Amino acid sequence: MKRLQLILIFCFALSLIVLNGCKKDENENPNLLSIESLIGNNTGLEITQNPSGIAPLTAIASFESNTQVSVNLRILGDNPIAHEFPEMTSAMEIPILGLYSDTTNLIEITLEAADGKYAIDTIAITTEALPDNFPEITIETSSPGTQETEMILCNLLLAENDSYQQMPIIVDSEGAIRWYMDLSDFTSIGAPLETLENGYLLIGSGNYLREYSLLGEIKNEIFQQGYDFHNDGVELPNGNFAACVTKTGSQIEIEQGIYSSRADYFIELNRNTGSMIQEWDMREILDVDRNSNATAPGDWLQMNGIRYSRTDDTYIISGKNQAVFKTDRNNDLQWILAPHQNWGQSGQDGNGILQTADYLLTAIDNSGTPYSEEIQNGTASESDFDWTWGQHCIKLLSNGNILSFDNGKNRQYGNASANFSRAVEYKIYETNMQVEQVWEYGTTEGEALYSENMGDVDILSQTGNRLICFPDIHYQGEDFAKIIELSYPDNMSLFEIKINYKNTNQGNLTDIIQRVENINLY
Numbered sequence: 001m002k003r004l005q006l007i008l009i010f011c012f013a014l015s016l017i018v019l020n021g022c023k024k025d026e027n028e029n030p031n032l033l034s035i036e037s038l039i040g041n042n043t044g045l046e047i048t049q050n051p052s053g054i055a056p057l058t059a060i061a062s063f064e065s066n067t068q069v070s071v072n073l074r075i076l077g078d079n080p081i082a083h084e085f086p087e088m089t090s091a092m093e094i095p096i097l098g099l100y101s102d103t104t105n106l107i108e109i110t111l112e113a114a115d116g117k118y119a120i121d122t123i124a125i126t127t128e129a130l131p132d133n134f135p136e137i138t139i140e141t142s143s144p145g146t147q148e149t150e151m152i153l154c155n156l157l158l159a160e161n162d163s164y165q166q167m168p169i170i171v172d173s174e175g176a177i178r179w180y181m182d183l184s185d186f187t188s189i190g191a192p193l194e195t196l197e198n199g200y201l202l203i204g205s206g207n208y209l210r211e212y213s214l215l216g217e218i219k220n221e222i223f224q225q226g227y228d229f230h231n232d233g234v235e236l237p238n239g240n241f242a243a244c245v246t247k248t249g250s251q252i253e254i255e256q257g258i259y260s261s262r263a264d265y266f267i268e269l270n271r272n273t274g275s276m277i278q279e280w281d282m283r284e285i286l287d288v289d290r291n292s293n294a295t296a297p298g299d300w301l302q303m304n305g306i307r308y309s310r311t312d313d314t315y316i317i318s319g320k321n322q323a324v325f326k327t328d329r330n331n332d333l334q335w336i337l338a339p340h341q342n343w344g345q346s347g348q349d350g351n352g353i354l355q356t357a358d359y360l361l362t363a364i365d366n367s368g369t370p371y372s373e374e375i376q377n378g379t380a381s382e383s384d385f386d387w388t389w390g391q392h393c394i395k396l397l398s399n400g401n402i403l404s405f406d407n408g409k410n411r412q413y414g415n416a417s418a419n420f421s422r423a424v425e426y427k428i429y430e431t432n433m434q435v436e437q438v439w440e441y442g443t444t445e446g447e448a449l450y451s452e453n454m455g456d457v458d459i460l461s462q463t464g465n466r467l468i469c470f471p472d473i474h475y476q477g478e479d480f481a482k483i484i485e486l487s488y489p490d491n492m493s494l495f496e497i498k499i500n501y502k503n504t505n506q507g508n509l510t511d512i513i514q515r516v517e518n519i520n521l522y
Contacts, residue, residue: 031117031118032119032120033118033119034119035063035119038065038111038119039063039069040067041064041066045061045063045109046063047059047061051216054182054183055180056101056180056182057097057098057101057178057180058096058099058179058215059096059125060215061093061094061107061109062091062092062093063092064090067113068088068089068090069088069118070086070088070111071084071089071092071111072085072109073085073107073110074108075107076105076106076108077105077106078174078176079178081097088114095522097215097521097522098170098178098521099127099179100176101127101128101176102127102128102129103126104124105124105125105126105127106122106123106124107122107123107124108120130180133160133503135156135480135481135501135502136502137497137500139173139497140496140497140498141484141493141495142495142496144173148461148463148465149460149518150173150520151171151173151178151518151519151520151521152467152517152518152519153168153195153515153519154170154171154469154483154513154515154516155190155191155514155516156511157189157512159506159507159512161506162506162508162509163509166183166186166190167180167182167184168193170521179521183205186205186206187206188205188206188228188230190204191203191204192233192234192243194234197235199213199214200212200214201213201214202241206229207227207228209221209222209229209233209243210222222274224245224267224269224274226248226249227245227248227267228246229245230244230245230304231263231303233306234306236308237308237310240268240269240270240271241269241271244263244265244303244304244305244306245263245266246262246263250262250264250283251348252297252298253348254289254300255289257297260298261299261300262298262302263299263302263303264281264300265282266279266282266303266306266315266317280315280327280331281348282303284348285331285332285333286319286322286333286336287322287356288301288347288349289344289350291321292321292413293320293321293389293409294321295321299321300321301319302319302320303318303319304318304393305317305324305392305394305404306394307394307396309396311400313328313329314326314327314329314334316402318391318404320391324388324391325337333356333359335361335430336356336359337361337388338388339378339379339387340378343357343360359433362376362432362433362435363387363435364429365384365385366436368434371385378412379413385436386406386424388404388407388424389407390406390407390410390452391405392404392454393405397459400427401425401426402426403424403457403459404423404425405421405422405455406421406423408420408421408452409453418446419446419450420444420445420449420450421449422443423440423468424437425438425439439489441468442468442470447475448473448475449470449473450470451470453471453472454512454514455469455471456513456514456515456517457469458516460518463487463488465485465486466486466488467484467516467518468483468485469513469516470484472510474510478500479510480498480499480500480501481498481501481512482496484496
């Protein structure tokens, strides 16, 4: 109660200062008016905090005006946020994104009319503390003026009693959480989590694929009975969505018996109507009997990444337990990027039409010379080449190269001399069916960055730097994630944060971050 009284006193004093300042400036500057005088009403700005109910560090400032105005917004603080809304309007809902938690935020809003008259109002919004089970975040390396990273979207999964609460967060370059969305009501992990061209977030959960604004509003919803969305999705050039799914009733038949299978389809959906355009069945083109990395027969593939190539209307797919591979609109397999061991006939019962070994890429060095049979099979590696093992997060680069987070799980079929995770880039020579490793980071860091599950790597748009998330580190008695921005190609650490998880040993689960992405709040 005492704290609330102090806040109210502070807000009242602040309003007097602002009003007095405006009155003084109105006498000195005839163009500077009060908000009420400029827009011609007595209500001024109306503030709605957390309008969706699931995004506590957001608000809306709304107004109706007798004259058209443009809007400038500034969220003050140690790491201020500014945004201009230049379009002239007589009514607007101004999204306020990036508030600090557990504090009284000051937000400066300027309205300006075409004739040069303007008004400035400073509003105060008091926010609650973050949930107690949120991680602690520390900055370990920072390079202001050099790093590109300013705001990082993290798909945070909080472990609780053998299940996850989904709480995507945005962390600023000072380590402060400036946004989060409470998706704990989801019955399953919401994935994919992708930013779209319109600034919304694409999130799937169960049978639903949704577009959310950063205010937490559901802007579009697609329901698909019989399909569960998971892991990844992509916005296509035509505006539709392609997404990884588990199809109800999918089965495989292997030597041990018949099993329900999961995460072995992807589909394209019409964004506007929600209708299905096409379905792709990975059992048709891959070897369901190959169990070199699968932990359960029905989880033979575990598709966890999808990217679209507009140059040839194809898809690059990551199957955690098998390979990175390419297929086309007709589901014709193009190539497989994986160790060469144990690839057989395709088909849901092993009696398909493809001999998958015919599609394997041959690993070569930078002179074009193929590596030894041991390297090809994945039983050994070289300093300048290794395959991915249990990989996540594939990206198709503008030069056609493939970028991936190589978890390193079961590396060399469990016979590697050391555990490590890394980000890795490959160049594919499709005509010759060859692959060359052209960049990597993480090998020499070993156990200090080893993340058996999930992970992400992105190319930053302005600099070409790499942003990498090592999300599942258990090292020297700590459970944490590391997010690192590296200069490219020399791998200098420009920005590094450590996210210390609080919810550990929750049954078989620990907090984890599924994906990260550099993001603009506006």
